[in-house]
Amino acid sequence: MNRRIDIALTVNGERVARSVDTRLHLVDFLRTELGLTGAHTACEHGVCGACTVRVDGEPVRGCLVLAASLDGAVVETIEGLSDSGEIRDLQEAFVARNAAQCGYCTPGMLVTAADILTQAPNASREEIREHISGNYCRCTGYQAIVDAVEDTLKARRTREAVR
Amino acid sequence: MNEIVTPKSLGLSREDLPNSYIGRAVPRPNARKLVEGRATYTDDVTLPRLVHAAFLRSPHAHARIVSIDTSAALKVPGVVRVFTAADLAAVCDPWVAVLAHLKGMKSAPQYPLPLERATWQGEAVVAVVAETRAAAEDGVAALAVEFESLPAQVDMETALAPGAVVIHPELGDNLVFTRTAETGDVAAAFASAHKVVEATFHTGRHTGVTLEPRSIIADYNRADGTLTVHHSTQAPHMMQNVFATQLRMAESDVRVICKDVGGSYGIKVHVYPDEMAVACMSKIMGRPVKFIADRFEAFGSDIHARDHRITGRLAVDAEGRFLAFDIDDLTGIGPYSVYPRTSAVEGNQVVNLCGGPYAFANYRCTTTVVLQNKAPTCQYRAVGHPIATTVTEGLVDLAAEALGMDKVAIRRKNLIPDDAYPCTSPAGMKFEGLSHHASLDKLLEMVPVDKIRADQAEQRKRGVYRGLGFASFIELTNPSPFMYGIGGAKISAQDGCTVRMDPDGSVVAMSGVTEQGQGTEAILAQIVAHGVGVPVSKVKVVTGDTRTVPYGGGTWACRGAGIGGEAALQSAIALKEQILEVAGAMLQAQGASLDIVMGEVVDKATGQARMPLAELGRIVYYRGDTLPKDLARELVQTRHFITKEYPFAFTNGIQASWLEVDVETGMVKLLEHWCVEDCGRVINPMLVDEQVRGGIVQGIGGALYEHCVYNEDGQLLTTTLADYLVPMAAEMPDMHVGHVETPTKESLLGAKGAGEAGTAGAPAAIMNAINDAIAPLGAKVLAQPFTPDRILRALGTIA
Ligand code: FES
Ligand code: FES
Numbered sequence: 038m039n040r041r042i043d044i045a046l047t048v049n050g051e052r053v054a055r056s057v058d059t060r061l062h063l064v065d066f067l068r069t070e071l072g073l074t075g076a077h078t079a080c081e082h083g084v085c086g087a088c089t090v091r092v093d094g095e096p097v098r099g100c101l102v103l104a105a106s107l108d109g110a111v112v113e114t115i116e117g118l119s120d121s122g123e124i125r126d127l128q129e130a131f132v133a134r135n136a137a138q139c140g141y142c143t144p145g146m147l148v149t150a151a152d153i154l155t156q157a158p159n160a161s162r163e164e165i166r167e168h169i170s171g172n173y174c175r176c177t178g179y180q181a182i183v184d185a186v187e188d189t190l191k192a193r194r195t196r197e198a199v200r
Numbered sequence: 201m202n203e204i205v206t207p208k209s210l211g212l213s214r215e216d217l218p219n220s221y222i223g224r225a226v227p228r229p230n231a232r233k234l235v236e237g238r239a240t241y242t243d244d245v246t247l248p249r250l251v252h253a254a255f256l257r258s259p260h261a262h263a264r265i266v267s268i269d270t271s272a273a274l275k276v277p278g279v280v281r282v283f284t285a286a287d288l289a290a291v292c293d294p295w296v297a298v299l300a301h302l303k304g305m306k307s308a309p310q311y312p313l314p315l316e317r318a319t320w321q322g323e324a325v326v327a328v329v330a331e332t333r334a335a336a337e338d339g340v341a342a343l344a345v346e347f348e349s350l351p352a353q354v355d356m357e358t359a360l361a362p363g364a365v366v367i368h369p370e371l372g373d374n375l376v377f378t379r380t381a382e383t384g385d386v387a388a389a390f391a392s393a394h395k396v397v398e399a400t401f402h403t404g405r406h407t408g409v410t411l412e413p414r415s416i417i418a419d420y421n422r423a424d425g426t427l428t429v430h431h432s433t434q435a436p437h438m439m440q441n442v443f444a445t446q447l448r449m450a451e452s453d454v455r456v457i458c459k460d461v462g463g464s465y466g467i468k469v470h471v472y473p474d475e476m477a478v479a480c481m482s483k484i485m486g487r488p489v490k491f492i493a494d495r496f497e498a499f500g501s502d503i504h505a506r507d508h509r510i511t512g513r514l515a516v517d518a519e520g521r522f523l524a525f526d527i528d529d530l531t532g533i534g535p536y537s538v539y540p541r542t543s544a545v546e547g548n549q550v551v552n553l554c555g556g557p558y559a560f561a562n563y564r565c566t567t568t569v570v571l572q573n574k575a576p577t578c579q580y581r582a583v584g585h586p587i588a589t590t591v592t593e594g595l596v597d598l599a600a601e602a603l604g605m606d607k608v609a610i611r612r613k614n615l616i617p618d619d620a621y622p623c624t625s626p627a628g629m630k631f632e633g634l635s636h637h638a639s640l641d642k643l644l645e646m647v648p649v650d651k652i653r654a655d656q657a658e659q660r661k662r663g664v665y666r667g668l669g670f671a672s673f674i675e676l677t678n679p680s681p682f683m684y685g686i687g688g689a690k691i692s693a694q695d696g697c698t699v700r701m702d703p704d705g706s707v708v709a710m711s712g713v714t715e716q717g718q719g720t721e722a723i724l725a726q727i728v729a730h731g732v733g734v735p736v737s738k739v740k741v742v743t744g745d746t747r748t749v750p751y752g753g754g755t756w757a758c759r760g761a762g763i764g765g766e767a768a769l770q771s772a773i774a775l776k777e778q779i780l781e782v783a784g785a786m787l788q789a790q791g792a793s794l795d796i797v798m799g800e801v802v803d804k805a806t807g808q809a810r811m812p813l814a815e816l817g818r819i820v821y822y823r824g825d826t827l828p829k830d831l832a833r834e835l836v837q838t839r840h841f842i843t844k845e846y847p848f849a850f851t852n853g854i855q856a857s858w859l860e861v862d863v864e865t866g867m868v869k870l871l872e873h874w875c876v877e878d879c880g881r882v883i884n885p886m887l888v889d890e891q892v893r894g895g896i897v898q899g900i901g902g903a904l905y906e907h908c909v910y911n912e913d914g915q916l917l918t919t920t921l922a923d924y925l926v927p928m929a930a931e932m933p934d935m936h937v938g939h940v941e942t943p944t945k946e947s948l949l950g951a952k953g954a955g956e957a958g959t960a961g962a963p964a965a966i967m968n969a970i971n972d973a974i975a976p977l978g979a980k981v982l983a984q985p986f987t988p989d990r991i992l993r994a995l996g997t998i999a
Contacts, residue, residue, distance in 0.1 A: 060334070
């Protein structure tokens, strides 16, 4: 049942090569093989969004993608997005608004929210709620998260206007 | 020094002084690691020679374990060992979850794995340990276990009926506990009543769904005989005691570490047999064993809660005054009472809390707690509160209807007056100081009732059914030993804090209460910064390690701020006094003439800076030779706190829900939600607001979506997040939170809890709003969750 496959990919800008069990999911690959524990699993069914990371620029469910399918892929995790500074403003808004309580959903939520920042820069509160609806948060009432995303969108629009 | 410290002298109600952190929305110092994905949850911890456990779980609700063949499992690559119940029972004593003060309570002994019979579907029966979790699961798949399926007692309504399957024959029957509280003359009150309303309510069995599942690593070291447990728990010292007791070790040989915890809500404050099994296996193997529940296991083995049927009657006089409540509660708790808090406490809370916000003289309430072959239930966020609030507030609305009275007016008439305290409720609860009327006033400032009623009437003409519902509630916080200790449970009601000044003037605070995302560490830092007189950025808080923090209860029943916070304040004040004594010796001044402001020793009268704390620290730690020989110089102080006058600090509040019922589909759309609550001194309004909102959303979950559904054979049908619905962002309304502050006089800080308020009141507010919406159609729903199916049935759309 456990065949192994060699893959080489880029994770957070670093080249990585591993021989992986064919049944290993991306999120488990990141967590156990690379020690990148920022992405979490909570449902393992693609429902909750806690495992969301970026593959080739798109947010994906790390619990639904097999690592063996990622030869040549470019993967970004919350650690990489933090180091690159791409979503520094969004993260600061999360801190300022207390949009994370236990923080378990937060990395996945941020990767999803980062997508709104580029895909829907004019999103309304309702659209933000829709967009993050695949990401469960059990602690907050979601309101602070919506506030934080909205703050970030507004601030980015203002910065754009000034430019 | 020598002056009496008061809330006023500490500036606890000033917000704008540089040093004053109480009442300020300071961001959480630990939030940055959460948003960068650099927190450490239990599954993130890895240790040398770590092995992983997986469990074979009972496929039957009730079955005899006939035989277990492990030979094929042992041949699976990566499998290290297989453990059966007898292997573990050899190193672990069973536990019985009863409390002495719950008179007559009984339950059966429970082992890490059941010796002869599985008593719920999902109960762990055999454990496989392997090099990876995947290999352990392969091993489980290769196990051959023969079960003989037994008749299951699933329905709580028939658990005491003649012919019911007695789940533990040695107990005689399935009755775990029953209690009746009775005050006044209930029969006479009902006989003399102008109107009597009656209804039967159901609260659906649901569960916590912590996003981080239950997680544990047990690491037994044979060389020194110590057990270190990395655990996603709310009560590390309680677990230290439990591991030590059951595994026959000294408490000091057990260390429980909980770093970041991914949500708990009461789910992670219990003893789970599969987690005990992990500790046993580590002790036997002498190497670390990790178990992380997956979501399927979580649904079938995390505690459930709120499986109640409650019939209530309310008697009122012609003016709408409440004369008497008469309530009968029945709850099914699964096959075992859960250790050590017991599964009888939820029903007991229903008895304690029904009618709680109101002034009336006659009360009778009975709870009956029975066994059944379903997953065990136990304490989950706002234990018993949403049930009691649903019954009480549901009956209040019925009474208003029967009398033709306005729903706010009937509450206004009956809520305990704000000047009536202290007082004791008919259920025997002592109230120190509540603010029902002030809270209602505040709510009415926030909710545009007239506008909403006008909109409601207008919309009805168009066939759109909107409703506004209210729910007053009381919330039990800051528990004393009267909650568990007097019953013999080793659960600490006191908590401690050690505060230490380091040479550079920074401060470390070690606390027995824990952080699960509420912001405990943030408020402790605020309190200590305030108490010592340093910038909040100079305070580092340590929690969640029983080897280093003072002994305490952890975080449950909203005790973090009220108990842990007060211990932090007391220790901070003590440290400040100590620092000033040393400063006095250095500066040749009376300690009492000095103060500390933003990390600087200053002259109290003039505010003139005398010495930075870093200089004081340098001298104390490195040049102690220059100080008077007999000067006490320990810049570290510990204080413990326990409430003394009242068994609990009750808080109160009121919620309102505004929603729309689609009478075609039965769907409920939440439009807006309000909550006013009084948690005493608010330490960090931002954190309190989001606690309240998170609580409301969990209450909404129970009211509308969440349900652990079993079929009649006791098979759990909701085992994934696709079957078991939890609230998501798009369905949630905007939630407005307001505060009234009635600090408790039990402590200097005056803080009470806020974490359960939202969950306590939201389901009742939603029920009343739905019934307000569909009242013109002659329909009513009383069974949670209020699913489209149930609403359409109530409307007569479907049969
Ligand atoms: S763990 Fe992947 S979506 Fe839930
Ligand atoms: S912050 Fe805990 S699940 Fe979102």
